[in-house]
Amino acid sequence: MGGFNWRKLLGWDRHPSHNHHDWIAHESRRRLLPIHQDEIESAIPPTEVTKVALRLRYLIEQCVPCELEEQRITQPHSRIITPKVIKAAKEAGGPENRSCVVFCLLVVNRWFKHQALVELWDASLHQIRAIACEVIAKSIIESEDDIPYLLQSVLLKRFSIIVDGETTLPVNVIEKAVDLHALRVIGSSGYQKCINYLWKGWLVQDENDPASFVDYKDRDNTTLLPHLDPDRMRAPMYQNAFQLIISIIYLALYTGAINTINPGGDLDLVEILLYIFTFGFLFDELTKFYKAGYHIFSFWNAFNNVLYSLLMVSLAMRLVAFSHPPDDRDHRQKFNQLSYNFLAFTAPMFWARLLLYMDSFRFFGAMLVVLKVMMKESIIFFALLVVVIIGFLQAFIGMDYADDMAGEDTVFILQAMANAIMQSPDFSGFERFSPPFGIILYYLFTFVVMVILLNVLIALYNSAYEDIYDNADDEFLALFSQKTMQFVRAPDENVFIAPFNLIEIFLLIIPFEWWMPKNQYERLNDIVMGVIYSPLLFCSALFEVRTAKEIRRNRRRGEDDDDTEEEWEQMASEVDFEGEGWAKKVADSKANVEEDPAVLEIQKLRDEVDQLKTLLENLGKNLNSKAESENLL
Numbered sequence: 001m002g003g004f005n006w007r008k009l010l011g012w013d014r015h016p017s018h019n020h021h022d023w024i025a026h027e028s029r030r031r032l033l034p035i036h037q038d039e040i041e042s043a044i045p046p047t048e049v050t051k052v053a054l055r056l057r058y059l060i061e062q063c064v065p066c067e068l069e070e071q072r073i074t075q076p077h078s079r080i081i082t083p084k085v086i087k088a089a090k091e092a093g094g095p096e097n098r099s100c101v102v103f104c105l106l107v108v109n110r111w112f113k114h115q116a117l118v119e120l121w122d123a124s125l126h127q128i129r130a131i132a133c134e135v136i137a138k139s140i141i142e143s144e145d146d147i148p149y150l151l152q153s154v155l156l157k158r159f160s161i162i163v164d165g166e167t168t169l170p171v172n173v174i175e176k177a178v179d180l181h182a183l184r185v186i187g188s189s190g191y192q193k194c195i196n197y198l199w200k201g202w203l204v205q206d207e208n209d210p211a212s213f214v215d216y217k218d219r220d221n222t223t224l225l226p227h228l229d230p231d232r233m234r235a236p237m238y239q240n241a242f243q244l245i246i247s248i249i250y251l252a253l254y255t256g257a258i259n260t261i262n263p264g265g266d267l268d269l270v271e272i273l274l275y276i277f278t279f280g281f282l283f284d285e286l287t288k289f290y291k292a293g294y295h296i297f298s299f300w301n302a303f304n305n306v307l308y309s310l311l312m313v314s315l316a317m318r319l320v321a322f323s324h325p326p327d328d329r330d331h332r333q334k335f336n337q338l339s340y341n342f343l344a345f346t347a348p349m350f351w352a353r354l355l356l357y358m359d360s361f362r363f364f365g366a367m368l369v370v371l372k373v374m375m376k377e378s379i380i381f382f383a384l385l386v387v388v389i390i391g392f393l394q395a396f397i398g399m400d401y402a403d404d405m406a407g408e409d410t411v412f413i414l415q416a417m418a419n420a421i422m423q424s425p426d427f428s429g430f431e432r433f434s435p436p437f438g439i440i441l442y443y444l445f446t447f448v449v450m451v452i453l454l455n456v457l458i459a460l461y462n463s464a465y466e467d468i469y470d471n472a473d474d475e476f477l478a479l480f481s482q483k484t485m486q487f488v489r490a491p492d493e494n495v496f497i498a499p500f501n502l503i504e505i506f507l508l509i510i511p512f513e514w515w516m517p518k519n520q521y522e523r524l525n526d527i528v529m530g531v532i533y534s535p536l537l538f539c540s541a542l543f544e545v546r547t548a549k550e551i552r553r554n555r556r557r558g559e560d561d562d563d564t565e566e567e568w569e570q571m572a573s574e575v576d577f578e579g580e581g582w583a584k585k586v587a588d589s590k591a592n593v594e595e596d597p598a599v600l601e602i603q604k605l606r607d608e609v610d611q612l613k614t615l616l617e618n619l620g621k622n623l624n625s626k627a628e629s630e631n632l633l
Contacts, residue, residue: 009066018562026283042160042170043153044100048093050161053104053111055092059085060108060129060136067125073132073599077593081132086139099153102137106176106185107161109133109628141190155194156213162569174491175442178482183474186481195477196562199484200547201235218544219561220551228543230529233495236487238540242533244357250277252472258343263336267318275315282308282501300373302355307349314342360483365476369466379458385453385567389417399434409433418628420446423454457533494525500532508524 042049063085063131064073073080083509093101109130116126158170174194177185197203203213218226232238256270266274285305289297321335358364396413412429419426422441430442468475496504508528513521530537551561559565577583592600 002044005451006527016539019623037218037327040158040170040360041410042167044097044159046160046162046167048097049104049159050536052093052097053107053161056101056104056133057108057311058090059088059092060112060132061352064125064129064132068128070131073128075596078135081135081139086136086143089136099149099157100159102140103159103171103173103176104153104161105133105137105140105171106180109137109182110180131184133229134182137182138184138188141185141188144190147190148191148350151194151197152213155191156203174481175414175485178478178485180604181478183471183478185477187474191481193423193479193560193562195481195484200483201232201237201238202561204234204487218548219557220548222548222552224541224546225383228497230243230531230537232537232544233497233529233533234487236484238536239487239495239497240357240360240483244354244364245536246277246499247354250274250281251354252349253277253344254347258340258347261340263333267320271318275311276502277499278315280334280502283500283505289566291468303349304353304356307346307353310342310346310349314339314346317342332503346599348580351420359479362476362489366468366472369472369475369479370465374461377464378457380460381453385421385449387444388448388453389421392441393417395559397435397442399438402434416442418443422448425450444620454587490501494522494529496529496532503528503532557621 004210016330027314044506055498065081067164068080072078088103089105090098090105093099098469100269112126112130112133116123120128122586141154144154155173158172159391160167160170162168173185174191175192194203198213202216202219206212218229221227233242238518240438253270253274257268257274260268260270262268262271270501283549285301288301317335317339321332322341324332324335326332355368357365359368396417400409416426416429425442425446427439427442427446430439433442435437494504503586508521508525515523530551554561554565557565595603
């Protein structure tokens with residue numbers, strides 16, 4: 001907020017003047033935090049990037065000319081996506097534009113997915129071609145040996161294409177893969193190395209040039225003082241840790257408030273802190289909505305907003321109770337009890353809120369992905385259920401009016417239908433309800449809901465669970481990558497995490513930002529952030545000093561900064577496989593996994609046929625020579 005150019009936060013969605021297709025706009029709406037298009041330019045001219053994408057699209061169409069089994073595309077040493085195809089894809093941009101090839105493959109992947117939606121008769125073909133794009137992109141990323149070039153030029157440089165004569169918003173491969181949920185690309189080793197560097201804060205967005213990322217210069221510094229920098233709070237790892245700590249404190253405050261009820265209606269210190277935290281979280285949600293629009297809303301945003309709304313209602317009831325004089329005990333106790341009822345009602349939501357900050361752990365992350373997919377699958381069930389309920393409800397109410405024209409049994413009808421949905425039907429009341437139509441209709445409603453619709457829901461849940469857990473690792477990596485990009489995409493220059501954003505708003509922005517020179521204001525923010533985050537900064541500095549020692553040790557061994565020396569690597573240098581002859585023995589014993597056994601046998605037979613052919617030709621030549629010599633004699 002304070003000192004931050006909020007124009008960076010307003011542009012992941014297309015410019016209003018851009019007349020793009022709905023499917024492009026839909027992809028833009030999925031993005032979380034935007035950066036304004038005027039602030040960033042494509043690293044390569046958009047026309048050149050578009051030409052590279054068109055070349056790659058033509059390559060994929062020629063290599064996958066018809067519907068194929070997915071396994072033939074994705075299997076190692078595929079006969080379709082051969083090394084020659086991957087090499088041709090690398091050369092699509094030429095020497096000068098080769099850094100945008102992976103980005104263009106993701107663009108082509110999106111094109112094929114869109115084509116699969118609008119051309120249902122060829123949906124399978126276009127889906128296979130989209131998968132081929134991901135396979136090639138993953139191969140290019142994993143085959144790149146120049147890590148700095150891979151991170152800075154291939155994965156983090158932002159590129160644009162031309163759509164409807166307009167330049168699209170520049171994005172990089174990291175963001176594009178997250179937006180498209182390209183699991184194969186996200187699961188590649190190079191991509192995850194980049195995400196790991198971003199998560200640890202080893203790669204940070206340049207404050208002066210938001211289009212580029214720079215290395216954290218003190219990564220290998222083993223002294224403590226340089227790491228006590230408030231700017232380190234921009235690292236996603238530390239923001240996530242601090243948010244988890246704040247969430248636990250928030251839960252502890254709630255537990256203390258709900259277990260120490262004040263019959264007189266007064267607010268104690270624990271409740272005051274609870275509501276201060278709530279105000280901070282509420283301001284944070286409102287700020288996101290104001291700066292990024294409704295596109296930022298997700299399940300967790302809606303969940304948190306409901307929780308904060310209930311807490312605000314509880315506070316309002318408490319203030320109403322407090323407004324009554326102490327001698328008016330009836331009204332004061334009534335509103336005080338109502339306040340605590342709202343407060344107690346939020347207990348499950350407080351505990352579920354912890355999952356929002358624990359999804360960086362693999363177990364919780366995988367389960368949250370499953371729940372997210374299940375919630376989406378539930379939409380089909382509830383859409384059918386609403387239609388069924390409205391139809392039967394209208395029938396029951398019509399029978400009720402036909403009986404006595406009073407409509408007094410509406411509450412009974414609604415309760416009976418709700419019991420049937422919850423698998424606890426009550427048939428006794430319908431025996432006297434417009435006999436025999438009422439009981440017959442209720443039996444039919446119970447059969448439709450309990451036998452058909454609920455089994456459809458169970459089947460959908462089972463399918464979602466199997467789909468996710470069959471690919472649980474990549475799904476978790478995608479969730480982790482998305483979480484990292486939420487912190488990275490539009491970082492605030494001054495990171496005030498709720499509820500400390502109240503300090504920023506009321507003690508820094510309002511009294512100082514509008515008149516104080518920028519350098520002094522930034523210095524003031526650094527001092528305040530240093531005081532607020534001092535315990536966490538000290539712990540993070542100790543952690544980074546230890547990490548710096550490991551980095552220096554890895555560099556002495558000639559390894560990457562994030563390398564970890566495993567048990568089998570500790571004495572590997574003392575074994576000489578070549579000198580011992582072990583390498584030759586292994587080479588003679590290993591199987592050729594790159595070629596099919598039948599193909600190998602055919603090749604062997606072909607070599608033998610060639611040898612036989614050569615032998616027969618030589619024999620024929622010898623016979624001809626002998627015959628000619630005899631004729632001369």
